[in-house]
Amino acid sequence: MPRKGIRAVRGRLLFGLISLTLLAMAIIDVAALFVVDLYALNRVERTLTEVQRSLPIIGNRPINVEGVTLEQQLPEGFFASVVTEDRRVLTTAKANLLSGETITAPQIPDPLPAGWADRPVTVSSSDTQFRVQTFDLGTNAAINLPGTSVPVRFRYVIVGGSLGPGEDAVHQLLVFELIATGAAVVAVTVFGIHVLNRSLREQRNMETRLLEFLAAASHELRSPLTTIRGWAELQRVSGEPELAEKALSRIEKEATRMNSLVDQLLELSRLDLNRKFAREPVDIRRIAAELVADTSALMPDREITLDAPAETIIQGDETLLRHVLGNLMSNALRHTPDGTPITVSVHGNRLSVADKGPGMAPETAARVFERFYRAESRSGGSGLGLAIARGIVQAHGGDISVTTKLGEGSTFTVELPTVSSSSGK
Numbered sequence: 001m002p003r004k005g006i007r008a009v010r011g012r013l014l015f016g017l018i019s020l021t022l023l024a025m026a027i028i029d030v031a032a033l034f035v036v037d038l039y040a041l042n043r044v045e046r047t048l049t050e051v052q053r054s055l056p057i058i059g060n061r062p063i064n065v066e067g068v069t070l071e072q073q074l075p076e077g078f079f080a081s082v083v084t085e086d087r088r089v090l091t092t093a094k095a096n097l098l099s100g101e102t103i104t105a106p107q108i109p110d111p112l113p114a115g116w117a118d119r120p121v122t123v124s125s126s127d128t129q130f131r132v133q134t135f136d137l138g139t140n141a142a143i144n145l146p147g148t149s150v151p152v153r154f155r156y157v158i159v160g161g162s163l164g165p166g167e168d169a170v171h172q173l174l175v176f177e178l179i180a181t182g183a184a185v186v187a188v189t190v191f192g193i194h195v196l197n198r199s200l201r202e203q204r205n206m207e208t209r210l211l212e213f214l215a216a217a218s219h220e221l222r223s224p225l226t227t228i229r230g231w232a233e234l235q236r237v238s239g240e241p242e243l244a245e246k247a248l249s250r251i252e253k254e255a256t257r258m259n260s261l262v263d264q265l266l267e268l269s270r271l272d273l274n275r276k277f278a279r280e281p282v283d284i285r286r287i288a289a290e291l292v293a294d295t296s297a298l299m300p301d302r303e304i305t306l307d308a309p310a311e312t313i314i315q316g317d318e319t320l321l322r323h324v325l326g327n328l329m330s331n332a333l334r335h336t337p338d339g340t341p342i343t344v345s346v347h348g349n350r351l352s353v354a355d356k357g358p359g360m361a362p363e364t365a366a367r368v369f370e371r372f373y374r375a376e377s378r379s380g381g382s383g384l385g386l387a388i389a390r391g392i393v394q395a396h397g398g399d400i401s402v403t404t405k406l407g408e409g410s411t412f413t414v415e416l417p418t419v420s421s422s423s424g425k
Contacts, residue, residue: 021188029177040166044131077162079105085155087112132160224254278317308346328353354411360404
């Protein structure tokens with residue numbers, strides 16, 4: 001994908017991520033503000049009823065008790081208005097704060113209209129908003145007014161509580177939410193850029209590997225196809241019967257090679273797609289012993305030694321694990337001179353194939369597990385065997401490595417997770 005296209009995709013993804021974050025934060029913020037505001041409103045309304053019930057104004061008991069004024073009996077930010085039976089405002093207690101400041105109470109209608117604030121209502125003053133409710137106390141309520149010696153009867157009390165504290169809490173919450181939203185957007189932006197860049201980088205690397213894989217596979221398949229075509233054309237043009245047998249033999253050999261290459265490519269594709277494989281107990285020592293015996297029977301001139309003192313059981317696919325060991329042994333046989341000793345070892349979770357051959361240069365050893373890599377000194381094969389072996393081992397949760405030195409041989413080591421191990425007899 002062109003760089004401009006990649007930047008456009010990254011910009012759209014980042015814009016979408018930020019938009020979703022803002023939408024989610026906005027929903028959360030609105031919900032939180034609504035809940036806090038509703039809680040503050042309900043708290044004031046509950047306090048209205050509590051104030052009305054706490055005032056000593058029923059029966060012959062006046063509101064002003066033992067020198068405690070009406071204002072002093074009210075909670076912070078609340079006021080009370082006393083209304084006579086004919087709906088005239090008799091007196092209004094001021095709303096005070098703990099700091100000593102006075103909040104301006106809202107204007108109460110005088111005379112009081114019938115049914116005014118029978119249920120809680122919100123009214124405004126020059127300072128703030130109040131939640132107000134009118135309570136009917138009956139005909140026996142009385143209050144001591146300043147300058148009078150006889151309690152004055154009244155019937156209604158209007159209690160109001162300031163919504164200012166709740167509004168302050170909402171404002172503080174709003175500021176906090178704005179800061180939190182900004183921080184979340186910055187964090188999401190930074191995180192999103194990091195993740196998107198990494199994902200796009202991985203995507204580009206994957207595309208590069210795929211193109212390299214296709215190029216190498218095409219090159220490898222072109223060689224046997226060219227050979228097959230060449231021999232077929234030669235036989236057709238020459239018309240010589242004596243060439244037929246040789247041509248058919250070469251065509252069969254190249255077709256077999258191409259079939260093997262296709263099988264290896266399919267095996268690699270299955271490993272790349274993380275296809276599931278069998279998970280059952282497998283005895284690695286038994287596999288090693290069988291392969292050593294089979295190879296020794298086919299190549300009696302080779303000295304192949306088995307060093308496997310203990311049974312080693314792992315959970316895996318026996319066919320794939322047999323392929324790994326077989327590939328390592330074939331690799332040792334192919335790249336060492338005749339008569340070179342080979343040792344196959346199984347110790348605990350470690351399986352190794354060691355030879356006393358010519359070894360490899362460090363730059364060759366560093367790339368020996370790459371797909372289609374074939375060093376000039378290690379001709380033959382498709383360059384896929386060790387790559388497939390590494391894929392199988394990694395799919396089993398293990399690791400494969402090589403230690404080598406020119407003139408001293410090479411050792412390929414596979415480490416697999418062990419289920420159990422027991423001493424051999």
